[in-house]
Amino acid sequence: MTVTTPSTAEGRSRPGRPRRHRSAGPLFVAPFLVLFVLLFLAPLGYAAYLSLFQTRLIGGTVFVGLDNYVQAFGDSQFLHGVGRVALFFVVQVPVMLLLALLFALALDSGLLRLSRVIRLGIFVPYAVPSVVAALMWGYLYGPDFGPFAQLSRNLDLPVPAFLSEGWMLGSLANIVTWEFVGYNMIILYAALRTVPQELYEAAAMDGAGAWRIAWSVKLPALRPALLLTLLFSVIGSFQLFNEPNLLMKIAPDVISSSYTANLYAYSLAFTGQQVNYAATVSFLLGLVIVIASYGVLLTANRRRTP
């Protein structure tokens, strides 16, 4: 996390803050921190605590140490769930971020007509709840009244099986991409807008063309913003829940209750009544995300200082 905090150093180096105002700082920070401890740290600690117990038919709730963790590492449903979201992450996120980057560069190039309309139109899906997005796409994918199926039938082509086992992960990836390309595009576009114009002018004076400027000036300037979008994508992908949970109702044979790790934790807690094991799975999923996020940050840092 260190890369994202240099502003701390900046705060430190600023001298000359009078002593007598020191007491006000903690007061501004306190309400947030109190709620943070109650609503972030306490549930985390509680999950860690719960994960050390098991409720048995005979003997009630007993302390079992790390038994739940041992069980999870041998639990093929959990491992498959994590594997599926990892695959989802590896395929969907690069596609989404590449599209977002291309759109942001196109908008920033000043070559577009109707750029305002295009920018807002691409962003609009972000304001659509993922529940509605999943419902809409679910109906669009559908074999009965989905327009793709209708068109295929009219043209005597085979109806595309968007909701079949082989296509489902791709269909989910399409929904998530649709929802979040615009959001990522706006973050990247906003970052591009703050690049000083003089930098482009200097590069143009040195004889750089549009592509060269994009590659050598704009992309490096986008590094922090790209890292931010990548981190958000790690967090989002690994907790995939809403879209599979809704498509599950349309395609129950394809999406099981352990299709993603998060779906598994949910069904353990609320249909299986296995609260302790659900806490273990949640906790492990959180750990997977933290490790993946650190991996992303470390890779980015290593590349920055060759």
Place this chain on the structure above:
Amino acid sequence: MTTTMPAPPVTRTAKKPARLTHRGKNPARRSTPLTIAMLAALAYFLLPLFWLLVASTKSTQDLFNSFGLWFSDAPQLLTNIKETFTQDDGVFARWLLNTALYAGVSAVGAALLAAAAGYGFAKFRFRGDGAAFNLVLGAVMVPTTALAIPTYLLFAQAGLANTPWAIILPSLVNPFGLYLMRVYAADSVPDSILEAARIDGAGEARIFFRIALRLMAPGVVTVLLFTLVATWNNYFLPLIMLNDPDLYPITVGLASWAAQAQNGGAGASSDMLALVVTGSLISIVPLVVAFLMLQRYWQSGLAAGGVKQ
């Protein structure tokens, strides 16, 4: 609302208009092929919304019997809207109100908390400030859904599950919002103004509410809007926390209707499908309008978050 958001800080606006005119005043450089390619991309993003609009005008029968991407012979948008609002004794309006309440309270609360804390971290030094800030920042990585199950168990013990607080309280803490507000406060609130206000004898609270908060307005609006969207669109947390349909937000309500429509198929509860579709359309209108109206604020706010590291 309008009183709390005056013009964005000077440092930001100063370079922007110059660049906008610079780029805007060169029609000869416009590229038609690029525009066409982007319009094609735009079509992909708008297609499902167009489908939703068309589908909202149809009866469940017409959904099956007419082509999905065009209107049927007997459009009945108003009938659908009326039926959406009268189904189950008007529970849909209740869901809308719940959603507005949860999202509104969460957004205002989260934005104020993050603004105060971000300002505190940016403009004051105190024991442990660095450690506390890094702890909160690290929490950005903790998945909210992994937190949701233990939070539910704690809330159930405290008697808060199945109450509006179960949705509002967890939405009040926004670590990314704090990060954004800290960057924003450091950037947009000059120390000299604070010093001047102190010399004039203003108290710290007064300085924050009367001066700092206004200077930070675009950042505050950004956090406000994004918390609003996050809470408005939240599904996992209310799904876990609530079991009384009268407390559902729109997302959980629509999902429950969709499940009914699915189970009923095209037969018994056949009208449900049209209601799900129309309800979906109604549920996205407020947010889309909010985003379009407030776009210049959230964009400048995001610029701060995406650039500073």
